[in-house]
Structures are given as C-alpha cells and as structure tokens.
Amino acid sequence: MSLLELKNVSKIYGPLKALDNVNLQVENGEWLAIMGPSGSGKSTMMNIIGCMDKPSLGEVILDGVDIAKESGKKLTEIRRDKIGLIFQQFHLVNYLTAVENVMVSQYYHSMPDEKEALEALERVGLKDRAKHLPSQLSGGEQQRVCIARALINHPEIVLADEPTGNLDEANENIVIDLFRQLHREGTTLIVVTHDPEVAEVAQRTVVLEHGRLVKEIMNESFET
C-alpha cells in the first residue's frame, strides 16, 4: 500500500480550480519532486498533503487514513505526528535560538530534549550555531535549522516547499545533500520546486499545470 495516495483530488475556489482531478501515489521512502510554474497548484497540493487544507473533492489517503474527512483537531495531530514541514521563507521563531526553534517542534509533539535537538543541528552541520538567533544566521543556516526542526520528530513524510528558493548555490547543494542523506535513511521526501536542478535530483518528478498533473518523469540517473 502506498504511503500517500491522492484520488481525484480537486480544490475549487469559486470559479477557479487550483487542483483539478489530481491522482497521485507516493511510496514509502520515495523522493518525489512536484514541479510547475507559479499558479499551477503546487502550494495548494502541498497544503493538502501537509494537512493544512482540505480538498473540495476527492480522497487523500495518508498512511491508510483519508485526511479529507478528518476534523481540524485530528489534522493537527496528523501534522504533528507524521509530517515534517520545510518552507521557502524558513519561518523560524525570531525570538528563539536555533536549538530552541528545533525544540519547539519537540514540545508540541512530545517532550523537548535539548540533547536530541543539538544532535539534529549537528546532523545539519549547525551545532556550533545552536545558541544563535535566526537574525544571526545566514539564509542557508536558517534553512538547515528548518530541516533539523522538520526531522526532529522522525516524521513519515518530509514536505519541502521551494526549500532552495531563497538560497545561493552553495547552500542549495548543502540542502540537496541533506535530502540525499534523508532519502538514504528511508525518509519519504516530497519537494515542491520550480527549479529543474532541484527536481532532477529526485527519484521521480510530477509536473503540474493549471491544477492538473500533466507529466510524470522517472529519473533514470537517480543516485542515492
């Protein structure tokens, strides 16, 4: 059984169909890239997969549960327990240090553990920047804190929305290397991007246009 399955999913805003009858399956441990131009429905799809929004029509089966039918309270639980989120704008809490930003995720999941949070930062190469505020970190460092925060609760899926959109090439490579490492460890990765270079390193790429899945590309040269 697939870890995630979208069946005939549509998201309709008045006359606009942000997603139009999308069908998609994501297997456990797969690295999927979702590509498309601006306004193609990428963020809408990410919001629905990330339990931050519900489809107007269709089913979204995550780990055997149709999240389209769940209450807001249950969606919060699913988000907390099964999903790690990475954002283009990082969205770190500006008055908390790097390690505290990671611990916040633990706090709402179970129990904050500073040692474990420091290990997560070490994994992304930021242990020595643990006590710095976001304003004292570069964009690449902030994104790595964001990745550490997404991974700290061992989610079943890591959802990344344009994770390299605000990064220079050097930091982009660091982030992609981190994704490779996660993939090797068996983490399911869904990366929303409009950058072909980021999409090319994924195992599979689906292309969205006007809310419809128009293309699916298997990366033959995929390296783990």
Place this chain on the structure above:
Amino acid sequence: MFFRMIKGALFRQKSKMIMIAVTIALGSSLATAMLNIMLDVGDKVNQELKAYGANITVVPKENSVLDSLYDLDDGSETAAAHLKEEDLGKIKTIFWGFNILDFTPFVNTAVTLSDGSTAKLTGTWFNHHLALNTGEELDAGIHSLRSWWEIKNGQWLDEQKESIPANGALIGSALAERLGVNTGDTIEVKTAKGSQSLQIAGIYDAGGDEDEQLFTLLPVAQELAVAKGLIDSIEVSALTTPDNELARKAATKGPAALSPADYETWYCTAYVSSICYQIQEAIPDSVASAVRQVAESEGTILDKTQLLMILITILSLFGSALGISNLVTASVMERSNEIGLLKAIGARDYRISGIVLTEIMITAVVGGVAGYFMGYGFAQIIGHTVFASSIEMKPMVIPLVAVLIVIVTLAGSIPAIRMLLRLRPAEVLHGR
C-alpha cells in the same frame, strides 16, 4: 520549553512588550489614583465641610422632649434642664473620640439692654484649653465652629489670651448698629437675677439671626443665668462616615432593632448616628442629634464626588482596555507567521492562546505594579492640589486594581485571541 518561549517573547520583543506594559500601567495608575481618592475623599470632603459648622447638637433629655413637643428652639429663655459643664470633656473619651474635631458649650439667657429692649446673650467657649482626666489636652471653642463669621471690628475673644477682659463680649453687627455701640464700649445687660457690664471686644457679621445676639465667656453667662457649672447645649463638629442603609436603619428604628453583628458594625463605624449614640452614653441625661441639613449635604456631596471618581475610573479602564486590545491585536497580526508555524507543526489553539495570554498577563503584572506606584504619585499630587493633604493609600485598592487589570487585560485580549483562533497556517505560511 513553555517558559523559554515566554522568556524569549518577553525579553527579545522588549519594545512591543514595554508598549503594552505602559498602556496597562497608565490604566492601572488612573484606577489606583481614583480608587484611593474615592475611598479617602470621604474624610477629605468631611474635613472641608467642617468649615460649615457643627454637625451634632447635644441638649438635655428633658429639653429635647419639650422641644419636640412644642418646637422651642429660640433658646431665648433659660432652659428648664441643664447639662453639667464638668461632663464636657467626656465627649473626647467616646469610641470615636479622635473623630471629634471641635465642640463648644452654650448657656443662653435673655437680657435687657440699656434701651429697654431685650436680646439673647450666649455664653460659650471661644478658644478654651481643656485638660482631660485621660491626660489629653485640647483647645475647643466657637472660633473654628463659626469660621464664616466676619469680625468687622475688634477681635475674637480668646480665653488663653491674658489681654482679653473677663467681661468681654462679641456683639452681632445688627445689634451693635441698633445700639450704636462700637469696639471698646461697655454695655449694661440685666436679667431677673442680676446685671453685668460687658466690654465689646469685637463686632461680628454672621449673616443671620445671630447678628442680633451677644456672645460672651461662659462663666459670665452662667452667672447671669444663675447656672454655675451648668450648660444648656453643646455643638459638636465630628468627622463622620456618610450614612448607608445600616446607618439609616439605626437612625430610624434605633440601635436596639439591629442584630448583634449589625450593631457591632454600626457602633464601630463613624456614622453620625453612632457618634451621637456614644455621646449620649458618655454624657448623662443628654440627647445628641445630627444637624440633618449638614449631614445630608455631606452625604450628597460625597455621593456625587464618589460617582465622579467611579466614572473616571471606569473610563480610564475602558480606554486602557481599548489600548491593550489594539496593541495585542497588532502584536498577534505581526506574529501571524510565527503563530501559523506553531499551528503547522502541531500546536493546538489553546496552547498558542495560553502562550500569548501568559505573555500578556506577565506584561500586565509588570505594568500593573508600575501603574500602582504611579497611581500612588498621582493620588498624592491630586491630594495636595485639591485637599492640601496626602491621600491615604488603602490596602483594599491593591486586590481591586489587580482584579480590574486582569479583567481589562483579558477583555482587551479577546479580539486578538479570536483572530489567533481563526488564523489558518496555510494562509499565513504561503501568503494566501
């Protein structure tokens, strides 16, 4: 983690939190100042109103009954019954003795003047020094009880000044004009029991019936009335608490109608009725009664002043609530990304609301405490400006202000919390 988040929010967003604390401090300071003034204004206004004369009169029980039956209040005739001069000091020994600001005895007698006409002569204390059995010493007399009298010519009599003649008298302006006498002149007064020449020490203008009278030292009038050691009545100026339901019940139905608990409360509160009751207990065969006009005016002025203070307090707190509401709502709007993120990573609404409310309440406590001390300062400034004395800070204001600040802060936070609950992470994190 909760406290690390709170600490981070408070210390790393200082300017925002200081703004909220300042708003709360302003509301708290006004509430503190107004509540303290409101609670203290009773005593202050009372003291101001004392300038308008006595608020209690004491007469012999027998005369009181006759007065009630026959409305004998002109005092021109020597009274049938008397109080004892030696009992006067007992007024200061009652439970509320410290609230007795001043008092003076009166002996009234009708005298015949040199032109054959009659006038009322009243013997009294002007500035009499009294040494009580308790060791307390005080000065009492009519001088401060008739503060509105204008001495047009001459000076007040004063028992403590050796230059004042033993037969000195003050004469009302109307009577002086009628007799054609002036300060330093001597007039002859006669009663059925004797005669006496009085030396005019001063002419006063009272603006009423008293302008047709003569006032002299107590022993002089006692001798003319053949009432040595006796007095007809006493006027007392006392600091009183405005009447409430309990005081009105005691005044109309009598203290005996009160339950033991109510009686104790009434007796231990400085109501004019309880002070009258205690004076009656201290002075045998006397009846003490409130001068209703003065007591009621005091009550009305106090009620209006207190209402004004309450309205100012409510308005200041309402303004403070609006300020807090705006600031907290602006703060939540500014932090919408952060709140959206917390929701996205699994925080439930109540946990985020808890953090925001805790931050605000801590800020409110800091602002409230600072405001209390600012309010203390404001109260003193107002006290010195308006009443020329300090405002006593009442301990009961502290919990009152604390509760008000909590209510105002919570009420002011409601719009922000509602906005926070409506916030959807997808909308703020992706800017949709």
